[in-house]
Amino acid sequence: xxxxxxxxxxxxxxxxxxxxxxxxxxxxxxxxxxxxxxxxxxxxxxxxxxxxxxxxxxxxxxxxxxxxxxxxxxxxxxxxxxxxxxxxxxxxxxxxxxxxxxxxxxxxxxxxxxxxxxxxxxxxxxxxxxxxxxxxxxxxxxxxxxxxxxxxxxxxxxxxxxxxxxxxxxxxxxxxxxxxxxxxxxxxxxxxxxxxxxxxxxxxxxxxxxxxxxxxxxxx
Amino acid sequence: xxxxxxxxxxxxxxxxxxxxxxxxxxxxxxxxxxxxxxxxxxxxxxxxxxxxxxxxxxxxxxxxxxxxxxxxxxxxxxxxxxxxxxxxxxxxxxxxxxxxxxxxxxxxxxxxxxxxxxxxxxxxxxxx
Numbered sequence: 001x002x003x004x005x006x007x008x009x010x011x012x013x014x015x016x017x018x019x020x021x022x023x024x025x026x027x028x029x030x031x032x033x034x035x036x037x038x039x040x041x042x043x044x045x046x047x048x049x050x051x052x053x054x055x056x057x058x059x060x061x062x063x064x065x066x067x068x069x070x071x072x073x074x075x076x077x078x079x080x081x082x083x084x085x086x087x088x089x090x091x092x093x094x095x096x097x098x099x100x101x102x103x104x105x106x107x108x109x110x111x112x113x114x115x116x117x118x119x120x121x122x123x124x125x126x127x128x129x130x131x132x133x134x135x136x137x138x139x140x141x142x143x144x145x146x147x148x149x150x151x152x153x154x155x156x157x158x159x160x161x162x163x164x165x166x167x168x169x170x171x172x173x174x175x176x177x178x179x180x181x182x183x184x185x186x187x188x189x190x191x192x193x194x195x196x197x198x199x200x201x202x203x204x205x206x207x208x209x210x211x212x213x214x215x216x217x218x219x220x
Numbered sequence: 221x222x223x224x225x226x227x228x229x230x231x232x233x234x235x236x237x238x239x240x241x242x243x244x245x246x247x248x249x250x251x252x253x254x255x256x257x258x259x260x261x262x263x264x265x266x267x268x269x270x271x272x273x274x275x276x277x278x279x280x281x282x283x284x285x286x287x288x289x290x291x292x293x294x295x296x297x298x299x300x301x302x303x304x305x306x307x308x309x310x311x312x313x314x315x316x317x318x319x320x321x322x323x324x325x326x327x328x329x330x331x332x333x334x335x336x337x338x339x340x341x342x343x344x345x346x347x348x
Contacts, residue, residue, distance in 0.1 A: 074258070
């Protein structure tokens with residue numbers, strides 16, 4: 001494990017020693033020319049640690065946010081995200097990683113680890129997983145999931161409609177930032193030819209409108 | 221509990237990855253301990269995920285621009301008007317005899333009323 005960490009400068013040797021430290025990996029604001037995602041993934045699949053480092057920098061925040069959305073505390077979320085990246089690198093080294101689609105793969109790996117950790121914790125609490133009220137309710141009424149999905153669908157539809165009423169440039173910025181390509185705000189700014197400040201301002205405005213739409217739908 | 225509570229703006233900036241670097245550490249330390257802020261952060265993160273869904277869905281939904289929609293509408297009206305004119309011309313051609321419907325699509329075609337069509341179908345069914 002130690003040797004593994006030595007070869008991964010983005011994680012650091014200390015990252016694999018217990019207890020895991022709070023290593024801050026933030027969304028970067030790259031000044032250098034931006035490397036193409038496909039090129040980075042191809043290099044990472046060949047085992048190039050610099051490519052892995054760049055990919056972690058680019059996508060780690062998104063992985064952490066996905067874990068936060070599951071209700072995991074931020075310190076734990078960062079640890080799990082870090083472990084997820086290490087697992088991916090490990091899989092690549094063992095030749096078990098044929099394709100690399102990020103951040104989806106890292107999010108899936110992190111989700112699996114989070115679930116695993118929850119199960120471990122449940123086992124240590126004398127095998128009482130059904131004490132969790134939410135789990136018990138879902139098991140008792142599987143329709144709860146379907147209803148929740150329907151409500152979510154409605155909210156998303158409402159938000160799509162609100163988005164369609166935004167200006168074309170605002171829609172473009174939003175689509176680039178949330179399009180799943182893992183573009184940082186700096187990269188979005190480069191693509192649309194606006195300043196980073198302006199891009200963030202646009203995003204905040206669009207988010208506010210969508211938030212209002214979603215909360216309105218929720219209160220109905 | 222360490223530090224002060226997170227403000228809504230800080231929660232939003234954090235999930236956007238845009239929170240001031242000097243504030244990130246104390247923000248995270250506080251959210252790791254404070255139930256209310258942890259819940260608020262989770263909600264903000266869920267919203268972020270929802271925005272991604274919105275973006276994906278918006279990419280699939282065809283956007284009908286107002287100008288284009290107006291053009292399609294006008295084209296529809298013109299097509300309907302043309303159809304009405306053809307129909308009127310056809311009526312004239314049927315009522316006024318050969319040559320009266322010149323300049324319309326009906327011109328040059330033999331006219332046939334509904335009774336004649338029914339007779340032709342019956343003949344076909346009878347094998348005649």
